[in-house]
Amino acid sequence: MKSIYVGNISFDTTPEQLHELFAAHGEVKSVKLVNDRYTGKPRGFAFVEMDDESADSAISATNGVEFEGRNLIVNMAKPRGVWRMRRPRQ
Numbered sequence: 476m477k478s479i480y481v482g483n484i485s486f487d488t489t490p491e492q493l494h495e496l497f498a499a500h501g502e503v504k505s506v507k508l509v510n511d512r513y514t515g516k517p518r519g520f521a522f523v524e525m526d527d528e529s530a531d532s533a534i535s536a537t538n539g540v541e542f543e544g545r546n547l548i549v550n551m552a553k554p555r556g557v558w559r560m561r562r563p564r565q
Contacts, residue, residue: 476504477530481537482520482548484508492543493521500536501529522552 481493490506497503504524510517525533530551538549 476524477527478552479523479525479530479534480520480548480550480552481523483545484517484519484521484547485543485545486517486519488517488521488543490521493523496537496542497523497525497533500533501525 479497484493488508490508493506493508494503497506502525504526506521506523508517508521523533534549534551537547540547540549
C-alpha cells in the first residue's frame with residue numbers, strides 16, 4: 476500500500492471526484508482531503524492510498540494533468556514530519 480500526495484487541488488474538489496480520477500488507474504483504498512484545523516477550510520492538497528503497482532501508474536498518469544481548472548502535483552507521499560526537517564531560513 477502506497478500513499479500518494481496530490482497537491483494544487485481546487486478548493487471545490489470533493490473526495491468523490493479524486494476517487495473517480497484515481498480509480499481509473501486501480502483500486503483506491505482511501506482519499507483524505509486535508510482541511511485547516513482551525514478554520515475547517517480546505518488546504519488544497521490530499522492523500523490517496525492505493526496498492527503499490529496502481530499507485531506508480533496513477534502518479535505517472537496524473538502528475539501535471541489539469542483537473543478542476545488546476546494542474547495537479549502528484550508524487551509519492553513522504554512520511555509524516557519529513558516536511559518539517561527543512562533547514563531554517565537565514
